[in-house]
Amino acid sequence: MSKNLKVFAPATVANVACGFDVLGFALHSPGDELHITFNDSGTLVLHNETPYELPLSPEKNVTAVALQAMLDALQSRQGFTVTFLSKIMPGSGVGSSAASAAAGVFGANELLGRPFTRRQLVAFAMQGERAASGSAHADNVAPALMGGFTLIRSYTPLDVVPIPSPPVFATVVHPQIEVRTSDSRKILRQEVPIKKAVEQWGNVAGLVAGLFTNDYDLISRSLHDVIVEPVRALLIPEFYVIKQAAIDAGALGCSISGSGPSIFALSSDEATAHKVAQAMRRGFDHVGIENHTFVSPVNKEGVRIKG
Protein backbone atom coordinates (compact mmCIF):
# COMPACT_ATOMS: atom_id res chain seq x y z
CA MET A 1 0.00 0.00 0.00
CA SER A 2 1.25 3.45 -0.88
CA LYS A 3 2.43 5.42 2.17
CA ASN A 4 2.30 8.85 0.63
CA LEU A 5 0.17 10.57 -1.98
CA LYS A 6 -0.23 13.79 -3.88
CA VAL A 7 -3.90 14.75 -4.06
CA PHE A 8 -5.75 17.25 -6.23
CA ALA A 9 -9.15 18.57 -5.12
CA PRO A 10 -11.09 20.79 -7.51
CA ALA A 11 -12.74 24.14 -7.08
CA THR A 12 -16.53 23.99 -6.93
CA VAL A 13 -19.49 26.26 -7.53
CA ALA A 14 -22.13 26.06 -4.80
CA ASN A 15 -25.54 27.76 -4.61
CA VAL A 16 -26.14 27.02 -8.29
CA ALA A 17 -28.74 29.77 -8.94
CA CYS A 18 -32.08 28.33 -7.78
CA GLY A 19 -30.17 25.59 -5.91
CA PHE A 20 -29.15 27.76 -2.94
CA ASP A 21 -27.59 25.58 -0.22
CA VAL A 22 -28.51 22.36 -2.05
CA LEU A 23 -26.77 22.22 -5.44
CA GLY A 24 -23.12 22.47 -6.45
CA PHE A 25 -20.79 21.29 -9.20
CA ALA A 26 -17.08 20.64 -9.57
CA LEU A 27 -14.58 22.30 -11.95
CA HIS A 28 -11.40 20.87 -13.48
CA SER A 29 -9.33 23.81 -12.35
CA PRO A 30 -8.30 25.62 -10.30
CA GLY A 31 -7.84 23.29 -7.34
CA ASP A 32 -5.91 22.50 -4.19
CA GLU A 33 -2.87 20.27 -4.19
CA LEU A 34 -1.47 18.67 -1.12
CA HIS A 35 0.91 15.90 -0.19
CA ILE A 36 -0.16 13.51 2.54
CA THR A 37 1.77 10.76 4.29
CA PHE A 38 1.63 8.68 7.46
CA ASN A 39 3.70 9.74 10.42
CA ASP A 40 4.44 7.91 13.66
CA SER A 41 3.72 10.81 16.02
CA GLY A 42 0.00 10.05 16.36
CA THR A 43 -0.72 13.70 15.54
CA LEU A 44 -1.54 15.81 12.49
CA VAL A 45 1.49 17.77 11.30
CA LEU A 46 0.89 20.55 8.76
CA HIS A 47 3.26 22.36 6.42
CA ASN A 48 2.33 25.24 4.18
CA GLU A 49 4.15 25.74 0.88
CA THR A 50 1.41 27.83 -0.74
CA PRO A 51 1.63 31.63 -1.13
CA TYR A 52 -1.35 32.06 1.23
CA GLU A 53 -1.32 32.37 4.97
CA LEU A 54 -3.12 29.32 6.40
CA PRO A 55 -3.88 28.52 10.03
CA LEU A 56 -1.65 25.54 10.86
CA SER A 57 -2.94 24.60 14.30
CA PRO A 58 -4.98 21.40 13.95
CA GLU A 59 -8.13 22.88 15.58
CA LYS A 60 -8.26 25.77 13.10
CA ASN A 61 -7.03 24.22 9.89
CA VAL A 62 -9.84 23.09 7.59
CA THR A 63 -8.00 20.01 6.37
CA ALA A 64 -6.96 18.95 9.86
CA VAL A 65 -10.47 19.38 11.30
CA ALA A 66 -11.94 17.27 8.51
CA LEU A 67 -9.24 14.64 8.80
CA GLN A 68 -9.62 14.49 12.58
CA ALA A 69 -13.40 13.95 12.20
CA MET A 70 -12.65 10.99 9.96
CA LEU A 71 -10.03 9.54 12.32
CA ASP A 72 -12.43 9.93 15.25
CA ALA A 73 -15.07 7.94 13.34
CA LEU A 74 -12.47 5.20 12.82
CA GLN A 75 -11.28 5.48 16.42
CA SER A 76 -7.84 5.73 14.88
CA ARG A 77 -4.79 7.48 16.30
CA GLN A 78 -2.85 7.32 13.05
CA GLY A 79 -0.68 10.37 12.53
CA PHE A 80 -0.53 12.19 9.18
CA THR A 81 1.76 14.82 7.79
CA VAL A 82 0.09 17.13 5.28
CA THR A 83 1.97 19.57 3.08
CA PHE A 84 -0.14 22.16 1.27
CA LEU A 85 1.44 22.62 -2.16
CA SER A 86 -0.97 24.95 -3.91
CA LYS A 87 -4.32 26.47 -3.11
CA ILE A 88 -7.35 28.08 -4.66
CA MET A 89 -7.32 31.71 -3.54
CA PRO A 90 -9.17 31.78 -0.19
CA GLY A 91 -12.38 33.82 -0.15
CA SER A 92 -12.89 33.69 -3.90
CA GLY A 93 -16.23 31.91 -3.71
CA VAL A 94 -15.26 28.72 -5.53
CA GLY A 95 -14.93 26.37 -2.58
CA SER A 96 -11.37 26.98 -1.45
CA SER A 97 -11.92 25.56 2.03
CA ALA A 98 -14.04 22.72 0.65
CA ALA A 99 -11.16 21.68 -1.62
CA SER A 100 -8.77 21.68 1.36
CA ALA A 101 -11.15 19.54 3.37
CA ALA A 102 -11.89 17.17 0.48
CA ALA A 103 -8.22 16.69 -0.41
CA GLY A 104 -7.33 15.83 3.18
CA VAL A 105 -10.01 13.25 3.86
CA PHE A 106 -9.72 11.72 0.40
CA GLY A 107 -5.94 11.33 0.69
CA ALA A 108 -6.08 9.85 4.18
CA ASN A 109 -8.90 7.51 3.17
CA GLU A 110 -6.80 6.24 0.24
CA LEU A 111 -3.76 5.70 2.48
CA LEU A 112 -5.89 3.81 4.99
CA GLY A 113 -7.21 1.42 2.34
CA ARG A 114 -10.56 3.15 1.67
CA PRO A 115 -12.60 2.47 4.77
CA PHE A 116 -15.11 5.03 3.43
CA THR A 117 -16.82 5.77 0.11
CA ARG A 118 -16.51 9.23 -1.42
CA ARG A 119 -20.09 9.89 -0.38
CA GLN A 120 -19.34 8.94 3.21
CA LEU A 121 -16.39 11.33 3.25
CA VAL A 122 -18.75 14.28 2.71
CA ALA A 123 -19.82 14.31 6.36
CA PHE A 124 -16.19 14.56 7.53
CA ALA A 125 -15.25 17.23 5.01
CA MET A 126 -18.27 19.23 6.17
CA GLN A 127 -16.70 19.49 9.60
CA GLY A 128 -13.77 21.26 7.95
CA GLU A 129 -16.22 23.65 6.31
CA ARG A 130 -17.71 24.37 9.69
CA ALA A 131 -14.25 25.32 10.99
CA ALA A 132 -13.80 27.68 8.02
CA SER A 133 -17.18 29.39 7.80
CA GLY A 134 -18.95 28.68 11.08
CA SER A 135 -21.63 26.61 9.42
CA ALA A 136 -21.34 23.13 8.01
CA HIS A 137 -22.43 23.36 4.39
CA ALA A 138 -22.02 20.54 1.94
CA ASP A 139 -22.78 21.99 -1.48
CA ASN A 140 -19.06 22.62 -2.06
CA VAL A 141 -17.54 19.56 -0.35
CA ALA A 142 -19.95 17.09 -1.97
CA PRO A 143 -19.08 17.99 -5.58
CA ALA A 144 -15.39 18.37 -4.63
CA LEU A 145 -15.44 14.76 -3.41
CA MET A 146 -17.88 13.18 -5.84
CA GLY A 147 -17.52 15.28 -8.99
CA GLY A 148 -20.29 16.49 -11.30
CA PHE A 149 -23.43 18.11 -10.00
CA THR A 150 -24.48 17.01 -6.53
CA LEU A 151 -27.70 17.66 -4.68
CA ILE A 152 -27.76 17.93 -0.91
CA ARG A 153 -31.35 16.80 -0.48
CA SER A 154 -31.14 17.09 3.28
CA TYR A 155 -28.63 18.05 5.96
CA THR A 156 -30.23 16.18 8.85
CA PRO A 157 -29.72 13.41 8.04
CA LEU A 158 -27.13 14.17 5.38
CA ASP A 159 -28.42 12.93 2.01
CA VAL A 160 -26.21 13.54 -1.02
CA VAL A 161 -27.61 12.71 -4.47
CA PRO A 162 -25.42 12.77 -7.61
CA ILE A 163 -27.19 14.44 -10.54
CA PRO A 164 -26.01 13.47 -14.06
CA SER A 165 -25.53 16.21 -16.62
CA PRO A 166 -24.87 16.77 -20.30
CA PRO A 167 -21.54 18.43 -21.16
CA VAL A 168 -21.61 21.87 -19.51
CA PHE A 169 -18.88 24.49 -19.41
CA ALA A 170 -18.49 26.93 -16.57
CA THR A 171 -17.09 30.41 -16.81
CA VAL A 172 -16.07 31.95 -13.50
CA VAL A 173 -15.02 35.54 -12.95
CA HIS A 174 -13.41 36.42 -9.64
CA PRO A 175 -13.27 40.16 -9.03
CA GLN A 176 -10.58 41.26 -6.59
CA ILE A 177 -12.97 42.58 -3.99
CA GLU A 178 -13.53 41.13 -0.56
CA VAL A 179 -16.93 39.74 0.42
CA ARG A 180 -16.84 37.94 3.74
CA THR A 181 -18.87 34.72 3.88
CA SER A 182 -20.23 35.86 7.23
CA ASP A 183 -21.43 39.19 5.70
CA SER A 184 -23.06 37.46 2.78
CA ARG A 185 -24.87 35.19 5.25
CA LYS A 186 -25.95 38.12 7.43
CA ILE A 187 -27.43 40.05 4.52
CA LEU A 188 -29.92 37.25 3.76
CA ARG A 189 -33.51 37.65 4.85
CA GLN A 190 -34.64 35.04 7.34
CA GLU A 191 -38.15 35.01 5.85
CA VAL A 192 -38.99 34.90 2.18
CA PRO A 193 -42.30 35.38 0.34
CA ILE A 194 -43.95 32.03 -0.34
CA LYS A 195 -44.59 33.11 -3.95
CA LYS A 196 -40.86 33.53 -4.51
CA ALA A 197 -40.12 30.24 -2.75
CA VAL A 198 -42.55 28.45 -5.10
CA GLU A 199 -40.83 30.06 -8.10
CA GLN A 200 -37.49 28.90 -6.73
CA TRP A 201 -38.53 25.28 -6.19
CA GLY A 202 -40.20 25.17 -9.59
CA ASN A 203 -36.85 26.21 -11.03
CA VAL A 204 -34.84 23.73 -8.94
CA ALA A 205 -37.11 20.93 -10.11
CA GLY A 206 -36.80 22.18 -13.69
CA LEU A 207 -33.02 22.37 -13.45
CA VAL A 208 -32.76 18.80 -12.16
CA ALA A 209 -35.13 17.61 -14.93
CA GLY A 210 -33.09 19.52 -17.53
CA LEU A 211 -29.84 17.98 -16.29
CA PHE A 212 -31.35 14.48 -16.43
CA THR A 213 -32.74 14.93 -19.94
CA ASN A 214 -29.80 16.88 -21.44
CA ASP A 215 -32.28 19.66 -22.21
CA TYR A 216 -30.11 22.79 -22.41
CA ASP A 217 -33.12 24.97 -23.05
CA LEU A 218 -34.86 23.75 -19.89
CA ILE A 219 -31.60 24.15 -17.94
CA SER A 220 -31.42 27.71 -19.20
CA ARG A 221 -35.05 28.51 -18.38
CA SER A 222 -34.51 27.12 -14.86
CA LEU A 223 -31.22 28.85 -13.97
CA HIS A 224 -32.75 31.67 -11.94
CA ASP A 225 -32.39 32.59 -8.31
CA VAL A 226 -35.22 34.84 -7.17
CA ILE A 227 -34.40 34.60 -3.46
CA VAL A 228 -30.71 34.98 -2.69
CA GLU A 229 -29.18 36.60 -5.77
CA PRO A 230 -31.27 39.80 -5.56
CA VAL A 231 -29.89 40.38 -2.04
CA ARG A 232 -26.28 39.29 -2.50
CA ALA A 233 -25.97 41.12 -5.80
CA LEU A 234 -25.84 44.29 -3.67
CA LEU A 235 -22.38 43.19 -2.46
CA ILE A 236 -20.96 42.76 -5.98
CA PRO A 237 -20.47 45.92 -8.04
CA GLU A 238 -21.67 45.64 -11.65
CA PHE A 239 -23.31 42.27 -10.99
CA TYR A 240 -26.31 42.81 -13.24
CA VAL A 241 -24.24 44.37 -16.03
CA ILE A 242 -21.96 41.33 -16.03
CA LYS A 243 -24.82 38.87 -15.81
CA GLN A 244 -26.51 40.49 -18.79
CA ALA A 245 -23.24 40.45 -20.72
CA ALA A 246 -22.89 36.71 -20.03
CA ILE A 247 -26.43 35.98 -21.21
CA ASP A 248 -25.98 38.18 -24.29
CA ALA A 249 -22.79 36.25 -25.10
CA GLY A 250 -24.78 33.00 -25.14
CA ALA A 251 -24.59 31.64 -21.59
CA LEU A 252 -27.38 29.32 -20.43
CA GLY A 253 -27.50 31.25 -17.15
CA CYS A 254 -25.41 33.27 -14.75
CA SER A 255 -25.48 33.78 -10.99
CA ILE A 256 -23.29 34.23 -7.92
CA SER A 257 -20.83 31.43 -7.13
CA GLY A 258 -21.15 30.31 -3.52
CA SER A 259 -21.48 33.42 -1.40
CA GLY A 260 -19.52 35.47 -3.94
CA PRO A 261 -17.76 37.56 -5.00
CA SER A 262 -17.14 35.21 -7.93
CA ILE A 263 -19.80 35.07 -10.61
CA PHE A 264 -20.36 31.92 -12.64
CA ALA A 265 -22.05 31.28 -15.96
CA LEU A 266 -22.85 27.97 -17.65
CA SER A 267 -22.62 27.33 -21.38
CA SER A 268 -23.40 24.33 -23.53
CA ASP A 269 -20.03 24.42 -25.37
CA GLU A 270 -16.50 25.54 -24.72
CA ALA A 271 -16.31 28.21 -27.42
CA THR A 272 -19.34 29.96 -25.98
CA ALA A 273 -17.90 29.67 -22.47
CA HIS A 274 -14.81 31.55 -23.67
CA LYS A 275 -16.91 34.23 -25.36
CA VAL A 276 -18.86 34.54 -22.11
CA ALA A 277 -15.57 34.90 -20.22
CA GLN A 278 -14.53 37.80 -22.43
CA ALA A 279 -17.87 39.52 -22.00
CA MET A 280 -17.84 39.11 -18.22
CA ARG A 281 -14.23 40.23 -17.90
CA ARG A 282 -15.01 43.36 -19.88
CA GLY A 283 -17.74 44.24 -17.39
CA PHE A 284 -15.26 44.42 -14.51
CA ASP A 285 -12.42 45.89 -16.61
CA HIS A 286 -14.76 48.70 -17.61
CA VAL A 287 -15.02 49.92 -14.01
CA GLY A 288 -11.39 49.17 -13.17
CA ILE A 289 -11.97 46.12 -10.95
CA GLU A 290 -9.12 43.66 -11.29
CA ASN A 291 -10.40 40.16 -12.00
CA HIS A 292 -9.41 36.61 -12.81
CA THR A 293 -11.46 34.65 -15.28
CA PHE A 294 -11.36 30.96 -16.05
CA VAL A 295 -13.29 28.45 -18.11
CA SER A 296 -13.67 24.80 -17.13
CA PRO A 297 -15.87 21.89 -18.13
CA VAL A 298 -17.84 20.41 -15.26
CA ASN A 299 -15.49 17.89 -13.63
CA LYS A 300 -17.25 14.55 -13.33
CA GLU A 301 -14.48 12.85 -11.36
CA GLY A 302 -13.93 15.08 -8.33
CA VAL A 303 -10.92 14.83 -6.04
CA ARG A 304 -8.20 12.50 -7.30
CA ILE A 305 -4.70 11.20 -6.76
CA LYS A 306 -2.29 13.23 -8.81
CA GLY A 307 0.17 10.84 -10.44
Added chain:
Amino acid sequence: MSKNLKVFAPATVANVACGFDVLGFALHSPGDELHITFNDSGTLVLHNETPYELPLSPEKNVTAVALQAMLDALQSRQGFTVTFLSKIMPGSGVGSSAASAAAGVFGANELLGRPFTRRQLVAFAMQGERAASGSAHADNVAPALMGGFTLIRSYTPLDVVPIPSPPVFATVVHPQIEVRTSDSRKILRQEVPIKKAVEQWGNVAGLVAGLFTNDYDLISRSLHDVIVEPVRALLIPEFYVIKQAAIDAGALGCSISGSGPSIFALSSDEATAHKVAQAMRRGFDHVGIENHTFVSPVNKEGVRIKG
Protein backbone atom coordinates in the same frame (compact mmCIF):
# COMPACT_ATOMS: atom_id res chain seq x y z
CA MET B 1 -64.01 13.58 -38.85
CA SER B 2 -66.01 12.56 -35.83
CA LYS B 3 -68.65 15.13 -34.87
CA ASN B 4 -69.23 13.96 -31.33
CA LEU B 5 -67.16 12.37 -28.64
CA LYS B 6 -67.32 10.96 -25.16
CA VAL B 7 -64.31 12.11 -23.14
CA PHE B 8 -62.87 10.88 -19.86
CA ALA B 9 -60.62 13.19 -17.79
CA PRO B 10 -58.94 11.75 -14.71
CA ALA B 11 -58.75 12.96 -11.16
CA THR B 12 -55.38 14.39 -10.20
CA VAL B 13 -53.34 15.00 -7.09
CA ALA B 14 -51.73 18.45 -6.98
CA ASN B 15 -49.35 19.93 -4.40
CA VAL B 16 -47.46 16.63 -4.25
CA ALA B 17 -45.90 17.12 -0.79
CA CYS B 18 -42.78 19.25 -1.34
CA GLY B 19 -44.09 20.16 -4.81
CA PHE B 20 -46.64 22.73 -3.61
CA ASP B 21 -48.10 24.60 -6.61
CA VAL B 22 -45.63 22.96 -9.03
CA LEU B 23 -46.11 19.19 -9.06
CA GLY B 24 -49.14 17.00 -9.75
CA PHE B 25 -49.98 13.54 -11.05
CA ALA B 26 -52.94 11.86 -12.70
CA LEU B 27 -55.02 8.90 -11.47
CA HIS B 28 -56.90 6.27 -13.48
CA SER B 29 -60.08 6.83 -11.54
CA PRO B 30 -62.24 8.53 -10.53
CA GLY B 31 -62.73 10.98 -13.37
CA ASP B 32 -65.12 13.22 -15.25
CA GLU B 33 -67.08 12.01 -18.26
CA LEU B 34 -68.71 14.30 -20.72
CA HIS B 35 -70.15 14.17 -24.18
CA ILE B 36 -69.21 16.93 -26.59
CA THR B 37 -70.52 17.70 -30.05
CA PHE B 38 -70.63 20.58 -32.55
CA ASN B 39 -73.73 22.71 -32.69
CA ASP B 40 -74.72 25.39 -35.20
CA SER B 41 -75.79 28.04 -32.72
CA GLY B 42 -72.31 29.58 -32.37
CA THR B 43 -72.67 29.31 -28.58
CA LEU B 44 -71.76 26.90 -25.80
CA VAL B 45 -74.74 24.88 -24.66
CA LEU B 46 -74.41 22.89 -21.43
CA HIS B 47 -76.45 20.00 -20.02
CA ASN B 48 -75.92 18.42 -16.65
CA GLU B 49 -76.72 14.75 -16.13
CA THR B 50 -74.51 14.33 -13.05
CA PRO B 51 -75.88 14.17 -9.50
CA TYR B 52 -74.09 17.42 -8.63
CA GLU B 53 -75.33 20.95 -9.02
CA LEU B 54 -73.12 22.67 -11.58
CA PRO B 55 -73.24 26.29 -12.77
CA LEU B 56 -74.47 26.10 -16.36
CA SER B 57 -74.02 29.70 -17.47
CA PRO B 58 -71.02 29.84 -19.81
CA GLU B 59 -69.21 32.54 -17.77
CA LYS B 60 -69.32 30.47 -14.58
CA ASN B 61 -68.94 26.93 -15.82
CA VAL B 62 -65.38 25.65 -15.63
CA THR B 63 -65.61 23.66 -18.85
CA ALA B 64 -67.21 26.51 -20.78
CA VAL B 65 -64.68 29.09 -19.58
CA ALA B 66 -61.79 26.83 -20.62
CA LEU B 67 -63.39 25.99 -23.95
CA GLN B 68 -64.12 29.64 -24.66
CA ALA B 69 -60.47 30.56 -23.96
CA MET B 70 -59.46 27.99 -26.56
CA LEU B 71 -61.99 29.20 -29.12
CA ASP B 72 -60.87 32.79 -28.56
CA ALA B 73 -57.27 31.77 -29.30
CA LEU B 74 -58.48 30.21 -32.54
CA GLN B 75 -60.73 33.19 -33.28
CA SER B 76 -63.43 30.58 -33.80
CA ARG B 77 -67.17 30.99 -33.33
CA GLN B 78 -67.85 27.26 -33.49
CA GLY B 79 -70.67 26.23 -31.19
CA PHE B 80 -70.42 23.18 -28.91
CA THR B 81 -72.93 21.27 -26.87
CA VAL B 82 -71.50 19.66 -23.77
CA THR B 83 -73.33 17.12 -21.65
CA PHE B 84 -71.80 16.35 -18.28
CA LEU B 85 -72.33 12.61 -17.70
CA SER B 86 -70.46 11.97 -14.48
CA LYS B 87 -68.24 13.96 -12.21
CA ILE B 88 -65.63 13.65 -9.51
CA MET B 89 -67.22 14.95 -6.32
CA PRO B 90 -66.62 18.72 -6.31
CA GLY B 91 -64.47 19.99 -3.45
CA SER B 92 -62.85 16.65 -2.76
CA GLY B 93 -59.31 17.85 -3.46
CA VAL B 94 -58.55 15.58 -6.39
CA GLY B 95 -58.92 18.07 -9.22
CA SER B 96 -62.64 17.97 -9.91
CA SER B 97 -62.70 21.32 -11.71
CA ALA B 98 -59.43 20.56 -13.48
CA ALA B 99 -60.96 17.37 -14.90
CA SER B 100 -63.98 19.35 -16.16
CA ALA B 101 -61.72 21.89 -17.82
CA ALA B 102 -59.39 19.28 -19.30
CA ALA B 103 -62.24 17.15 -20.68
CA GLY B 104 -63.82 20.15 -22.40
CA VAL B 105 -60.75 21.53 -24.13
CA PHE B 106 -59.45 18.08 -25.03
CA GLY B 107 -62.76 17.02 -26.58
CA ALA B 108 -63.18 20.24 -28.55
CA ASN B 109 -59.57 20.09 -29.72
CA GLU B 110 -60.13 16.55 -31.01
CA LEU B 111 -63.32 17.56 -32.82
CA LEU B 112 -61.52 20.51 -34.42
CA GLY B 113 -58.72 18.30 -35.77
CA ARG B 114 -56.13 18.93 -33.04
CA PRO B 115 -55.02 22.51 -33.62
CA PHE B 116 -53.26 22.29 -30.22
CA THR B 117 -50.99 19.81 -28.44
CA ARG B 118 -52.00 18.52 -25.03
CA ARG B 119 -49.34 20.75 -23.52
CA GLN B 120 -50.76 23.81 -25.26
CA LEU B 121 -54.22 23.01 -23.91
CA VAL B 122 -52.96 23.51 -20.35
CA ALA B 123 -53.11 27.31 -20.66
CA PHE B 124 -56.79 27.18 -21.71
CA ALA B 125 -57.77 24.67 -19.05
CA MET B 126 -56.12 26.93 -16.47
CA GLN B 127 -58.64 29.64 -17.32
CA GLY B 128 -61.36 27.22 -16.24
CA GLU B 129 -59.50 26.66 -12.97
CA ARG B 130 -59.43 30.41 -12.46
CA ALA B 131 -63.22 30.52 -12.82
CA ALA B 132 -63.53 27.73 -10.24
CA SER B 133 -61.06 28.79 -7.58
CA GLY B 134 -60.20 32.42 -8.28
CA SER B 135 -56.60 31.63 -9.11
CA ALA B 136 -55.26 29.96 -12.23
CA HIS B 137 -53.28 26.96 -11.04
CA ALA B 138 -51.96 24.34 -13.38
CA ASP B 139 -50.76 21.50 -11.19
CA ASN B 140 -54.13 19.72 -11.60
CA VAL B 141 -54.93 20.60 -15.23
CA ALA B 142 -51.45 19.73 -16.53
CA PRO B 143 -51.44 16.12 -15.30
CA ALA B 144 -55.15 15.77 -16.22
CA LEU B 145 -54.24 16.68 -19.80
CA MET B 146 -50.79 15.12 -20.12
CA GLY B 147 -50.89 12.20 -17.69
CA GLY B 148 -48.13 11.06 -15.33
CA PHE B 149 -46.29 13.49 -13.10
CA THR B 150 -46.02 17.01 -14.44
CA LEU B 151 -43.95 19.91 -13.19
CA ILE B 152 -45.12 23.48 -13.61
CA ARG B 153 -41.66 25.04 -13.66
CA SER B 154 -43.07 28.52 -14.13
CA TYR B 155 -46.43 30.22 -14.45
CA THR B 156 -45.24 33.36 -16.25
CA PRO B 157 -44.50 32.22 -18.84
CA LEU B 158 -46.27 28.90 -18.44
CA ASP B 159 -43.69 26.10 -18.60
CA VAL B 160 -44.94 22.54 -18.15
CA VAL B 161 -42.39 19.73 -17.90
CA PRO B 162 -43.42 16.04 -17.93
CA ILE B 163 -41.53 14.01 -15.31
CA PRO B 164 -41.19 10.25 -15.95
CA SER B 165 -41.79 7.88 -13.07
CA PRO B 166 -41.45 4.25 -12.10
CA PRO B 167 -44.73 2.40 -11.39
CA VAL B 168 -46.34 4.19 -8.44
CA PHE B 169 -49.71 3.55 -6.81
CA ALA B 170 -51.75 6.23 -5.15
CA THR B 171 -54.11 5.77 -2.25
CA VAL B 172 -56.54 8.62 -1.72
CA VAL B 173 -58.87 9.03 1.23
CA HIS B 174 -61.59 11.63 0.98
CA PRO B 175 -63.18 12.43 4.33
CA GLN B 176 -66.70 13.85 4.14
CA ILE B 177 -65.80 17.21 5.60
CA GLU B 178 -65.85 20.52 3.80
CA VAL B 179 -62.65 22.50 3.33
CA ARG B 180 -63.10 25.46 1.01
CA THR B 181 -60.22 26.06 -1.40
CA SER B 182 -60.41 29.74 -0.54
CA ASP B 183 -60.04 28.97 3.20
CA SER B 184 -57.12 26.67 2.61
CA ARG B 185 -55.46 29.44 0.59
CA LYS B 186 -56.15 32.04 3.27
CA ILE B 187 -54.63 29.97 6.04
CA LEU B 188 -51.23 29.92 4.31
CA ARG B 189 -48.50 32.21 5.55
CA GLN B 190 -47.34 34.75 2.99
CA GLU B 191 -43.77 34.57 4.29
CA VAL B 192 -41.88 31.40 5.10
CA PRO B 193 -38.55 30.86 6.89
CA ILE B 194 -35.72 30.55 4.36
CA LYS B 195 -34.44 27.46 6.21
CA LYS B 196 -37.73 25.68 5.58
CA ALA B 197 -37.79 26.87 1.97
CA VAL B 198 -34.31 25.37 1.45
CA GLU B 199 -35.49 22.07 2.97
CA GLN B 200 -38.48 22.13 0.63
CA TRP B 201 -36.47 22.74 -2.54
CA GLY B 202 -33.92 20.12 -1.53
CA ASN B 203 -36.83 17.70 -1.30
CA VAL B 204 -38.39 18.79 -4.61
CA ALA B 205 -35.06 18.28 -6.34
CA GLY B 206 -34.68 14.90 -4.61
CA LEU B 207 -38.19 13.84 -5.62
CA VAL B 208 -37.59 14.70 -9.27
CA ALA B 209 -34.24 12.86 -9.17
CA GLY B 210 -35.92 9.85 -7.54
CA LEU B 211 -38.66 9.78 -10.18
CA PHE B 212 -36.07 9.93 -12.98
CA THR B 213 -33.93 7.15 -11.50
CA ASN B 214 -36.76 4.87 -10.30
CA ASP B 215 -35.28 5.20 -6.81
CA TYR B 216 -38.22 4.47 -4.50
CA ASP B 217 -36.10 5.06 -1.44
CA LEU B 218 -35.09 8.54 -2.62
CA ILE B 219 -38.71 9.28 -3.58
CA SER B 220 -39.72 8.27 -0.06
CA ARG B 221 -37.01 10.36 1.62
CA SER B 222 -38.07 13.36 -0.47
CA LEU B 223 -41.86 13.19 0.00
CA HIS B 224 -42.07 15.81 2.74
CA ASP B 225 -43.80 19.16 2.84
CA VAL B 226 -42.40 21.36 5.60
CA ILE B 227 -44.15 24.54 4.45
CA VAL B 228 -47.81 24.01 3.57
CA GLU B 229 -48.78 20.70 5.17
CA PRO B 230 -48.08 21.85 8.76
CA VAL B 231 -50.57 24.71 8.25
CA ARG B 232 -53.27 22.96 6.24
CA ALA B 233 -53.17 19.88 8.46
CA LEU B 234 -55.03 22.06 10.98
CA LEU B 235 -58.09 21.91 8.71
CA ILE B 236 -58.15 18.11 8.52
CA PRO B 237 -59.06 16.23 11.70
CA GLU B 238 -56.80 13.26 12.46
CA PHE B 239 -54.38 14.20 9.66
CA TYR B 240 -51.23 13.15 11.48
CA VAL B 241 -52.75 9.94 12.82
CA ILE B 242 -53.75 8.95 9.29
CA LYS B 243 -50.42 9.97 7.80
CA GLN B 244 -48.57 7.87 10.36
CA ALA B 245 -50.88 4.93 9.68
CA ALA B 246 -50.13 5.20 5.95
CA ILE B 247 -46.37 5.26 6.55
CA ASP B 248 -46.60 2.38 9.01
CA ALA B 249 -48.53 0.37 6.40
CA GLY B 250 -45.65 0.79 3.96
CA ALA B 251 -46.42 3.98 1.99
CA LEU B 252 -43.48 5.86 0.44
CA GLY B 253 -45.02 9.09 1.71
CA CYS B 254 -48.31 10.77 2.54
CA SER B 255 -49.55 14.35 2.37
CA ILE B 256 -52.57 16.51 1.58
CA SER B 257 -54.04 16.21 -1.92
CA GLY B 258 -54.47 19.63 -3.51
CA SER B 259 -55.88 21.94 -0.89
CA GLY B 260 -57.55 19.02 0.90
CA PRO B 261 -59.51 17.58 2.53
CA SER B 262 -58.39 14.43 0.65
CA ILE B 263 -55.16 12.85 1.81
CA PHE B 264 -52.97 10.90 -0.62
CA ALA B 265 -50.26 8.34 -0.11
CA LEU B 266 -47.91 6.80 -2.67
CA SER B 267 -46.76 3.18 -2.66
CA SER B 268 -44.39 1.22 -4.86
CA ASP B 269 -46.86 -1.65 -5.44
CA GLU B 270 -50.60 -2.18 -5.59
CA ALA B 271 -50.85 -4.58 -2.66
CA THR B 272 -49.19 -2.06 -0.37
CA ALA B 273 -51.43 0.71 -1.70
CA HIS B 274 -54.47 -1.37 -0.65
CA LYS B 275 -52.99 -2.02 2.81
CA VAL B 276 -52.35 1.70 3.09
CA ALA B 277 -55.97 2.36 2.11
CA GLN B 278 -57.21 0.13 4.91
CA ALA B 279 -54.96 1.82 7.43
CA MET B 280 -55.98 5.32 6.36
CA ARG B 281 -59.70 4.45 6.29
CA ARG B 282 -59.46 3.08 9.80
CA GLY B 283 -58.08 6.44 10.99
CA PHE B 284 -61.23 8.28 9.91
CA ASP B 285 -63.59 5.43 10.82
CA HIS B 286 -62.17 5.50 14.33
CA VAL B 287 -63.46 9.05 14.90
CA GLY B 288 -66.68 8.52 12.96
CA ILE B 289 -65.80 10.59 9.88
CA GLU B 290 -67.38 9.12 6.77
CA ASN B 291 -64.84 8.65 4.01
CA HIS B 292 -64.26 7.30 0.54
CA THR B 293 -61.02 5.55 -0.25
CA PHE B 294 -59.62 4.55 -3.60
CA VAL B 295 -56.44 3.10 -5.01
CA SER B 296 -55.12 3.90 -8.48
CA PRO B 297 -51.87 3.52 -10.38
CA VAL B 298 -50.48 6.78 -11.68
CA ASN B 299 -52.20 7.33 -15.03
CA LYS B 300 -49.57 7.98 -17.68
CA GLU B 301 -52.06 8.76 -20.45
CA GLY B 302 -54.21 11.57 -19.05
CA VAL B 303 -57.50 12.66 -20.61
CA ARG B 304 -58.76 10.38 -23.38
CA ILE B 305 -61.57 9.60 -25.74
CA LYS B 306 -63.80 7.00 -24.17
CA GLY B 307 -64.69 4.44 -26.83
